[in-house]
Amino acid sequence: MPRGDGTGPCGQGPGTGKGNGDCEKKAAMLAVIDAGTCVSCGACIDPCPTGALNIKEIAVVDAVKCTGCGACVDICSAGAIALKPR
Ligand code: SF4
Numbered sequence: 001m002p003r004g005d006g007t008g009p010c011g012q013g014p015g016t017g018k019g020n021g022d023c024e025k026k027a028a029m030l031a032v033i034d035a036g037t038c039v040s041c042g043a044c045i046d047p048c049p050t051g052a053l054n055i056k057e058i059a060v061v062d063a064v065k066c067t068g069c070g071a072c073v074d075i076c077s078a079g080a081i082a083l084k085p086r
């Protein structure tokens with residue numbers, strides 16, 4: 001599978017400006033926890049590739065570490081996580 005076709009991480013590929021634009025777009029997003037919906041199950045912690053999620057009383061996102069990848073959104077069965085523009 002050739003790289004630079006938009007399927008890699010952030011869609012990056014040599015000689016294409018398009019992929020970099022996709023990456024910037026994703027990095028501009030931040031996971032936000034709905035405090036009233038989170039049941040503190042912890043299911044989102046391990047799937048986060050950057051270790052941006054921790055459990056306090058509810059899940060908490062480290063905005064510095066979050067890349068807006070969306071993995072936590074997909075895993076949260078309670079629907080407590082959304083991606084918002086930074
Ligand atoms: S998976 Fe959802 S409900 Fe569970 S701790 Fe994470 S945000 Fe809260």
Ligand code: SF4
Nearest residue numbers: 048066067069070072
């Ligand atoms: S969007 Fe990605 S990087 Fe951000 S908290 Fe969720 S899993 Fe982690």
